[in-house]
Amino acid sequence: MATIRIPTPLRAYTEGESNIEVGGDTVGEALANLVGKHPELRMHLFQDDELRSFVNIFIGDEDIRFMQGLETEISADDNLRIIPSIAGGRQRK
Amino acid sequence: MKVKIGSDLQRGIFEQMEASYPNEAGGFLLGQARDGVVNILDIIQVENTFAEEEQYHRYAMKPQDWMRLEDEAEERGLSLVGYYHSHPDSPAIPSEYDREHALPNFVYIITSVMMAKATDMQVWQLRADRSVFDRGTLSIS
Numbered sequence: 001m002a003t004i005r006i007p008t009p010l011r012a013y014t015e016g017e018s019n020i021e022v023g024g025d026t027v028g029e030a031l032a033n034l035v036g037k038h039p040e041l042r043m044h045l046f047q048d049d050e051l052r053s054f055v056n057i058f059i060g061d062e063d064i065r066f067m068q069g070l071e072t073e074i075s076a077d078d079n080l081r082i083i084p085s086i087a088g089g090r091q092r093k
Numbered sequence: 094m095k096v097k098i099g100s101d102l103q104r105g106i107f108e109q110m111e112a113s114y115p116n117e118a119g120g121f122l123l124g125q126a127r128d129g130v131v132n133i134l135d136i137i138q139v140e141n142t143f144a145e146e147e148q149y150h151r152y153a154m155k156p157q158d159w160m161r162l163e164d165e166a167e168e169r170g171l172s173l174v175g176y177y178h179s180h181p182d183s184p185a186i187p188s189e190y191d192r193e194h195a196l197p198n199f200v201y202i203i204t205s206v207m208m209a210k211a212t213d214m215q216v217w218q219l220r221a222d223r224s225v226f227d228r229g230t231l232s233i234s
Contacts, residue, residue, distance in 0.1 A: 008163060008173045009199040043223060044196055054194045056156045063156070083159050086176050087143075087194040088203075089117060089151040090183035 002030055002074050005081040013040040027057055028070030030080060045082070054085045094229035096175075096200055096216045098133040103233055106204060107211035109138055110179040114209040116148035117141060119178030121162050122200055123171045131174050131200050137162055151190075152178045175200025182207055185215040187226040195219040201226065 001021040006014050014020060020037065024030035035042040045055050057064045058081045064072045074080065109118050123135040139158045143151040163173045176199065180186075185205040187195075195201060197219045205213040217226040 007159070007196070008166075009196040012198045040221075058156070058160070081160065083156040084196055085153060085156050085194070086119075086159065087151070087153040088119065088176075088178040088191045088201075089143075089188060090180040091188045091190075 001076055002078045002080055004030060004034055005079065007082050007084055009084075010041060010044060010082070013044075014038050025073060026070065027059070027064050027072045027074060027080065030074060031057070031070070054087060056083045056085055057081070058083055094200070094216070094218050094227070095130045095232060096133065096202075096229050097130065097232045097234060098202075100233050102133060102136050103214065105136055106177055106202070106214070110204050110206045110211050111209055113141075113179065114206050115181050117143075117150065117152035117179050117181060119152045119154065119176060121158075121166075121173055122175035122177060122202065123162070123166045123169070124174045125171060126174050133174065133200075134171060136177065137165075149181060150183075175202060177202035177204065179204045179206050179211075185213045187217050192219065192223070192226060195223075195226070197221045197223070200229070202231075 001023050004020050004022055006018055022030045022033040024033050059078055120136055120138040122133050124133040139154045141148050141152050142155050143153045166173045180203055185203040201217040203215055204211050216229040216231040218229055219226055
């Protein structure tokens with residue numbers, strides 16, 4: 001099974017576990033299995049059925065947005081990582 | 094939520110924010126969280142990667158910076174406990190843009206910089222249902 005590394009603030013929803021093993025042939029399937037195991041993650045990763053704009057998924061050093069997105073195929077020894085793109089800013093004037 | 098930070102680290106944040114004015118600036122907070130108290134033990138400045146013409150009201154960092162600093166924190170026996178950024182000529186209150194790009198269980202320190210002078214620092218945490226930020230208590234030692 002592939003492994004997904006959870007960002008620090010979301011480990012509150014995985015009983016403190018930083019690495020979760022999940023099945024699936026694609027990134028999308030792996031994430032579906034992850035939120036199946038840990039449902040509280042869903043609202044922070046997805047908006048409707050799309051990844052939130054600030055949520056990035058990396059396979060090794062590669063961002064899946066530059067691959068085939070959620071359809072990117074994965075193998076059992078892949079290490080996936082969820083990385084937020086932190087952003088901020090004041091109200092527009 | 095209670096957050097503790099040393100006056101030297103707070104001064105470091107203020108100096109970074111004032112030097113970056115009128116643009117926004119930011120970075121990561123490394124430390125330890127226990128029993129509802131977050132101790133900030135280090136700050137790491139991170140480059141603002143937003144388009145330069147938008148940096149007066151926007152701040153963003155590369156995901157690779159998160160990856161690198163999360164690993165570094167853990168190697169040092171610390172955690173990535175939060176993030177800080179400035180609001181130039183605007184109050185230290187989270188915007189809707191902040192909320193949309195935030196995660197719970199993470200400390201958000203916002204510094205208001207008025208006319209190039211850091212004037213206020215507030216700490217916030219996103220509620221678990223993502224609806225709103227709650228203000229925390231900041232203790233300077």
